[in-house]
Amino acid sequence: MNIETLVEKWFNLNPKESEANLNAKFTNHIWDLLGYHFNVTPNISPGMKPDYVLFDENNFPLLVVETKKRNPELAAQEGINFIEACEQHNYYKQAWGCPSLPNNNGIFQYLSVIDNPAKYGLIFNGDFWQLFRKVDGLIVPLTEVQKVTAETLPRLIKQLQHYLQNPNKGFIVSMWNRKGGVSKTTNTINIAAVLSAMGKKVLIADFDPQTDLTRSLGLIPEKYTNKLLNCLDSLQKDEAEETKIQLQDLIQKQQFDIGKTGKYFIDILPGHKETLEKFSENEGDNAYQMTNKPTAIKRLLSYIAQDYDYIFLDTSPKADMLTVCSLFAADGVIIPSDYDPETLRHACHINIDTIPKIRSQRDQKKSLIDDNYPRVLGLVFSNCPDMGVKLKKQVKDYLAKFSLNIYQTELRHYQATVLAKFHRKPVVFHSPKSEISKQYIALTKEIFFSNRLLTA
Amino acid sequence: MENFSDIGKYLRIPCKKITNKNKSEFHSAVVNAIAEKLRTNQRNFLPIIVKEIDEEEYEVLLNAHILEAAKKAKLDFVWCIMADEERGKQIEIESKQRFEINLLNASEETIAEMFDYIKSVHTGFSQVNPKEVAKEIVKNRSNKWKSFHPITKLRCKIGRKKLDILDKFFCLQS
Numbered sequence: 001m002n003i004e005t006l007v008e009k010w011f012n013l014n015p016k017e018s019e020a021n022l023n024a025k026f027t028n029h030i031w032d033l034l035g036y037h038f039n040v041t042p043n044i045s046p047g048m049k050p051d052y053v054l055f056d057e058n059n060f061p062l063l064v065v066e067t068k069k070r071n072p073e074l075a076a077q078e079g080i081n082f083i084e085a086c087e088q089h090n091y092y093k094q095a096w097g098c099p100s101l102p103n104n105n106g107i108f109q110y111l112s113v114i115d116n117p118a119k120y121g122l123i124f125n126g127d128f129w130q131l132f133r134k135v136d137g138l139i140v141p142l143t144e145v146q147k148v149t150a151e152t153l154p155r156l157i158k159q160l161q162h163y164l165q166n167p168n169k170g171f172i173v174s175m176w177n178r179k180g181g182v183s184k185t186t187n188t189i190n191i192a193a194v195l196s197a198m199g200k201k202v203l204i205a206d207f208d209p210q211t212d213l214t215r216s217l218g219l220i221p222e223k224y225t226n227k228l229l230n231c232l233d234s235l236q237k238d239e240a241e242e243t244k245i246q247l248q249d250l251i252q253k254q255q256f257d258i259g260k261t262g263k264y265f266i267d268i269l270p271g272h273k274e275t276l277e278k279f280s281e282n283e284g285d286n287a288y289q290m291t292n293k294p295t296a297i298k299r300l301l302s303y304i305a306q307d308y309d310y311i312f313l314d315t316s317p318k319a320d321m322l323t324v325c326s327l328f329a330a331d332g333v334i335i336p337s338d339y340d341p342e343t344l345r346h347a348c349h350i351n352i353d354t355i356p357k358i359r360s361q362r363d364q365k366k367s368l369i370d371d372n373y374p375r376v377l378g379l380v381f382s383n384c385p386d387m388g389v390k391l392k393k394q395v396k397d398y399l400a401k402f403s404l405n406i407y408q409t410e411l412r413h414y415q416a417t418v419l420a421k422f423h424r425k426p427v428v429f430h431s432p433k434s435e436i437s438k439q440y441i442a443l444t445k446e447i448f449f450s451n452r453l454l455t456a
Numbered sequence: 457m458e459n460f461s462d463i464g465k466y467l468r469i470p471c472k473k474i475t476n477k478n479k480s481e482f483h484s485a486v487v488n489a490i491a492e493k494l495r496t497n498q499r500n501f502l503p504i505i506v507k508e509i510d511e512e513e514y515e516v517l518l519n520a521h522i523l524e525a526a527k528k529a530k531l532d533f534v535w536c537i538m539a540d541e542e543r544g545k546q547i548e549i550e551s552k553q554r555f556e557i558n559l560l561n562a563s564e565e566t567i568a569e570m571f572d573y574i575k576s577v578h579t580g581f582s583q584v585n586p587k588e589v590a591k592e593i594v595k596n597r598s599n600k601w602k603s604f605h606p607i608t609k610l611r612c613k614i615g616r617k618k619l620d621i622l623d624k625f626f627c628l629q630s
Contacts, residue, residue, distance in 0.1 A: 233532070233533075236469075236470050236473075236533075237470045237472065237532060283465065283466065284466075285466060285535065287468055287533075289465070289466060289467050289468050290467060290468060290469075291462050291467050291469060291508075291512065291514075291538070292462065292511075292512065293460075294460045324460075361460055
């Protein structure tokens with residue numbers, strides 16, 4: 001079986017092919033081509049039977065697949081009309097598991113099972129396909145719904161191959177707002193700390209020339225002068241091993257103790273002011289002037305992403321090259337905000353303008369595997385006083401105009417947070433029982449551990 | 457945050473990502489002399505002009521001798537300016553590698569001048585009389601000319617073998 005034969009098999013399908021025939025004549029052959037043994041209609045949980053489950057070498061579910069029968073009306077649509085037609089069509093809704101449909105089990109339900117959910121989900125009907133990824137609670141569409149054509153089929157196969165072979169890539173998160181003073185760094189550190197306390201492998205990268213993050217976790221930025229350049233040089237020369245070695249040399253493992261028994265580790269990619277400023281310059285003749293700079297951090301992190309569950313990127317509020325690089329690298333963006341209308345305006349602008357722009361730029365880079373990143377995960381109110389009923393209503397009315405996910409957990413301003421900084425520790429480690437620590441734990445659970453399908 | 461293009465930028469690129477399609481041989485004395493300087497300074501100042509031919513793959517448009525020298529000096533990176541197809545053409549003209557005198561509407565004087573220049577750089581044209589060939593071309597030229605082939609019929613001592621050279625100096629745009 002090769003890709004040409006597979007495309008030919010697709011051409012020979014009946015436009016109204018039933019689901020059973022579609023799978024016998026076509027879908028089974030996809031797994032042959034990919035070299036995976038598959039299990040038809042296994043139970044992954046009582047009452048839940050996807051059409052296929054593919055397993056990894058340890059026999060854990062890797063990919064769940066939901067197929068539907070073909071539909072000539074959908075096949076007749078093109079471009080944006082195709083996407084809209086799919087979104088309104090019951091086959092598509094059933095396939096992903098739209099909760100408003102009665103007794104429905106689709107990809108959303110399969111990926112939400114408590115024990116060993118698969119890492120990926122695929123929906124397919126011979127006319128449309130879409131890939132999803134499961135990251136703890138988050139269900140992230142890796143692509144928009146795609147139309148099946150002779151051109152997109154090889155891309156589907158390429159993507160499946162890529163993802164099935166690299167199933168453990170860490171989820172990269174950027175905490176960004178164009179407004180300063182909204183606790184970007186503090187939030188990044190503490191959410192990362194909560195995740196590490198939950199047993200996740202976490203890396204935090206400091207890409208803000210102010211290097212507050214590096215210092216507040218007890219590292220000395222000057223020790224890492226120009227070390228980023230060694231990484232970037234090896235990256236540009238395509239020296240995979242050397243790139244990894246240089247990165248590992250730069251990344252510092254910090255140990256944080258809680259009480260007498262608790263020991264937690266967070267990996268930190270430290271920043272150094274002049275190094276990051278030079279990287280951020282978009283012209284001139286310093287050694288950081290490289291080709292395809294916006295994707296540099298993404299390409300760099302790809303060498304170590306499989307070593308982590310989560311990677312957090314901290315950047316300055318400026319939309320400088322480091323921020324652009326971080327957004328290019330990010331899978332998800334969390335927008336911290338206060339109640340100020342200007343901050344909210346920035347937040348909404350990021351959601352409807354900046355992020356979609358980055359997404360479309362990423363599309364044009366053919367070496368990057370197609371994906372639909374970054375996606376805005378949501379807005380979190382942080383560093384906030386109690387806002388009172390009147391202001392609360394005002395803010396709520398303002399945000400109602402934008403389809404932006406607002407996290408229920410709000411982070412208040414506490415002395416404990418500042419005190420912890422003097423001790424060069426995340427507050428969740430320094431004062432684990434404090435109110436703010438409870439808020440960070442609640443927020444982290446809300447962001448990453450409640451089952452939620454991200455929509456565009 | 458809009459423009460992420462590398463075109464027109466002064467960039468540091470790994471030598472091994474740049475190919476030199478026209479393997480024009482540079483005299484080793486030239487390459488060695490430049491390499492010696494690059495070894496001392498560890499970088500070039502006069503940029504190599506390159507264009508992207510595939511993702512992360514580049515081709516030299518101008519100053520290939522610096523690339524050769526940099527490789528000789530064992531530099532991993534060279535400083536380049538990124539061009540594209542359109543800029544590449546103009547760079548060829550600006551660097552005297554190509555001219556685009558339109559034979560179908562240029563003045564007799566311009567054509568004669570260019571042949572005079574060709575004579576000075578190509579020995580094969582020593583028998584050609586620039587004024588005479590320009591006069592014949594202007595007299596006979598027509599929008600039906602799709603190649604330089606008709607010039608061989610003008611009895612001006614320009615045969616088929618010389619037409620490739622003309623390609624660098626003239627064009628036909630009706």
